[in-house]
Amino acid sequence: MDRFEKDIREKLSHYEEEPPVHVWDAIENRLDKKEYRGWFWLKIAASLILLVITAASLIWVLPGLKQSDVVVELPAPEPLPGSTTEAPTPAAETTPGVLPVSADPILAFAADPIPDQPVWSATRAGLPAASLQSVESHQAPRPIPAFDLAALEVSMPAGLAAPSAGKDLLLSQEQTPMRLLALETSEEPAGQVWGLTAFLSPQQSYRLQTNATSIPFEALENQIMGFSAGLHVSYRLGKRMELRTGAAYNLIGQQINDIAAFSHPSMTYLYSTKGEKISSHPQSMSTSMGGINFTDQSFYFADIASTRIFTLKGSYDESNVNLLNKSAFGLVQHFGFLEVPVMVHYELLRSIINVSVKSGFSANLLVNNHVYLQGSAYRNPIGESTGISRLSLSGTGGLALSYPVSPRMDLSLEPTFSMFITPIHTQNNMQTHPYNYALFMGMKYNF
Amino acid sequence: MDKLDHIILGCQKNQRQSQAELYKMFSSRMYAVCLRYTSSRDDAQDVLQEGFVKIFENIANFKAQGSFEGWMKRIFVNLALDKFRSRISMLSLDEFTEEEAHNQPSALDNMSEKEILEVVRQLPDQYRLVFNLYVMEGHSHQEIASMLGISESTSRSNLARAKLILKNKLQFNASWIEKAI
Numbered sequence: 001m002d003r004f005e006k007d008i009r010e011k012l013s014h015y016e017e018e019p020p021v022h023v024w025d026a027i028e029n030r031l032d033k034k035e036y037r038g039w040f041w042l043k044i045a046a047s048l049i050l051l052v053i054t055a056a057s058l059i060w061v062l063p064g065l066k067q068s069d070v071v072v073e074l075p076a077p078e079p080l081p082g083s084t085t086e087a088p089t090p091a092a093e094t095t096p097g098v099l100p101v102s103a104d105p106i107l108a109f110a111a112d113p114i115p116d117q118p119v120w121s122a123t124r125a126g127l128p129a130a131s132l133q134s135v136e137s138h139q140a141p142r143p144i145p146a147f148d149l150a151a152l153e154v155s156m157p158a159g160l161a162a163p164s165a166g167k168d169l170l171l172s173q174e175q176t177p178m179r180l181l182a183l184e185t186s187e188e189p190a191g192q193v194w195g196l197t198a199f200l201s202p203q204q205s206y207r208l209q210t211n212a213t214s215i216p217f218e219a220l221e222n223q224i225m226g227f228s229a230g231l232h233v234s235y236r237l238g239k240r241m242e243l244r245t246g247a248a249y250n251l252i253g254q255q256i257n258d259i260a261a262f263s264h265p266s267m268t269y270l271y272s273t274k275g276e277k278i279s280s281h282p283q284s285m286s287t288s289m290g291g292i293n294f295t296d297q298s299f300y301f302a303d304i305a306s307t308r309i310f311t312l313k314g315s316y317d318e319s320n321v322n323l324l325n326k327s328a329f330g331l332v333q334h335f336g337f338l339e340v341p342v343m344v345h346y347e348l349l350r351s352i353i354n355v356s357v358k359s360g361f362s363a364n365l366l367v368n369n370h371v372y373l374q375g376s377a378y379r380n381p382i383g384e385s386t387g388i389s390r391l392s393l394s395g396t397g398g399l400a401l402s403y404p405v406s407p408r409m410d411l412s413l414e415p416t417f418s419m420f421i422t423p424i425h426t427q428n429n430m431q432t433h434p435y436n437y438a439l440f441m442g443m444k445y446n447f
Numbered sequence: 448m449d450k451l452d453h454i455i456l457g458c459q460k461n462q463r464q465s466q467a468e469l470y471k472m473f474s475s476r477m478y479a480v481c482l483r484y485t486s487s488r489d490d491a492q493d494v495l496q497e498g499f500v501k502i503f504e505n506i507a508n509f510k511a512q513g514s515f516e517g518w519m520k521r522i523f524v525n526l527a528l529d530k531f532r533s534r535i536s537m538l539s540l541d542e543f544t545e546e547e548a549h550n551q552p553s554a555l556d557n558m559s560e561k562e563i564l565e566v567v568r569q570l571p572d573q574y575r576l577v578f579n580l581y582v583m584e585g586h587s588h589q590e591i592a593s594m595l596g597i598s599e600s601t602s603r604s605n606l607a608r609a610k611l612i613l614k615n616k617l618q619f620n621a622s623w624i625e626k627a628i
Contacts, residue, residue, distance in 0.1 A: 001582070005581075012567070017479050027470065028463075216497070307497075
């Protein structure tokens with residue numbers, strides 16, 4: 001090292017300069033965001049717990065669904081005229097409120113004591129009181145419409161034959177006898193094993209990044225609202241289980257923050273510092289969801305928080321670009337997948353609202369890939385993401401609530417969580433797995 | 448346990464007050480390092496911000512075997528290199544021998560540290576990086592070549608050219624100052 005080098009080293013090694021105040025503010029802001037993201041797994045756990053609690057509430061808390069509500073004190077009504085009268089069974093005589101009815105005294109119904117909310121129940125008569133079996137209960141403030149009877153599910157103790165279909169059963173509400181005409185509606189309508197569901201689902205879309213890189217993507221990217229829409233075909237495998245498949249378009253992505261956008265006055269080409277037209281965009285960018293290949297020549301970008309943008313030196317005319325309002329713009333990556341799921345729905349509860357859990361896997365084929373420069377009232381496609389897997393596998397789980405609006409049509413609402421099992425982008429050690437919180441809203445036709 | 452050890456311990460527990468104290472203690476020195484490696488103040492502030500976030504994230508991994516300040520400085524230098532690494536390969540370089548840079552008079556005595564820093568910062572990116580790595584950090588040309596992905600002869604040539612530019616500019620500034628006085 002010569003004297004000149006030593007002198008410079010001596011002078012500069014003791015130099016200090018106070019940085020501007022906003023640098024610490026930005027650091028603090030970044031640290032706060034990271035702490036917030038540390039809650040990610042806690043949020044996932046909380047979501048799962050919430051799902052379980054919701055399911056449990058629907059099963060156990062909805063009025064009239066517990067077996068203990070079934071048999072209550074009721075004066076026995078007069079037998080219906082026209083019914084084949086037989087002597088009440090011993091069980092019916094010794095169990096107040098259980099009405100021995102119909103030609104075949106297999107079933108009796110009793111009302112729930114909750115005022116204004118009578119609950120109809122079917123129990124098997126002719127057995128000791130202790131072994132009276134609840135068949136199901138059903139809230140019926142008015143005469144039960146025929147299709148509602150689907151909610152009456154007969155579960156008989158082992159060794160006893162199920163009541164045969166087509167028998168007349170008798171219901172009673174405030175001493176007014178009613179006739180339950182079709183027991184067969186309490187089981188699946190014959191032949192309705194197929195279903196066709198059309199659905200639309202808004203979804204909050206983001207990604208999980210395994211292993212950090214030198215660029216802190218976690219602090220520089222945000223989730224976006226995407227959607228999923230499609231058709232599912234279902235096939236009933238048994239009384240409670242249903243297999244589903246189909247096809248859906250699934251839009252996910254993310255927003256990229258802290259980018260300044262410049263527009264070239266000509267809005268046509270960028271120019272090198274030597275005044276030559278640049279035939280391809282001189283910049284590229286890295287994100288946690290692949291790189292960005294800019295195809296629009298009329299914009300130039302600068303990273304105002306990190307080092308995500310690479311620019312070929314001298315390939316833009318810095319003095320000849322205009323800064324757009326950087327706070328009003330962001331880059332948005334969109335990925336459209338054709339999703340083919342295979343899912344199982346298992347019914348936990350069949351009542352006014354049917355409650356099922358669902359779980360399955362999907363194959364996702366990348367069919368749409370765009371990057372937009374997006375403002376509040378402005379969206380301009382500026383390129384596409386690179387390094388994204390064409391085919392990925394995802395897993396799905398959630399709850400499915402369905403309400404029968406007619407004998408063949410069900411309205412469904414399904415809070416769902418899904419996550420890509422295979423990464424859609426891999427860079428060194430970092431892998432990116434998108435995930436979504438979605439609310440499926442659908443209409444199902446049974447046939 | 449001295450004050451710095453207490454602060455490091457607090458940072459390892461993610462305590463915001465300790466992080467603020469660490470920043471207060473080192474930010475001016477580290478900002479000077481960032482300024483040396485960058486030509487724009489915005490870039491220097493970016494590197495400073497990035498570096499401190501990285502330090503707070505990784506401070507749990509710091510083993511008290513070496514100098515803490517040295518560890519911090521390496522983080523800032525590496526981040527500054529990352530920022531420019533992609534641009535370096537775009538420079539076309541002329542061969543330039545160090546002999547040409549010898550025998551230039553030094554004008555450093557008449558200039559403040561800040562003035563010298565500003566002249567260093569005006570060097571082209573690659574010259575500035577090589578100059579800093581060689582003169583300020585004490586790396587060999589072999590190490591610099593490996594860090595920047597260039598040849599050893601390019602590193603030598605860059606250093607010589609950087610020194611020539613610096614000497615010319617410093618000479619001009621010094622004579623200008625003398626005339627002004």
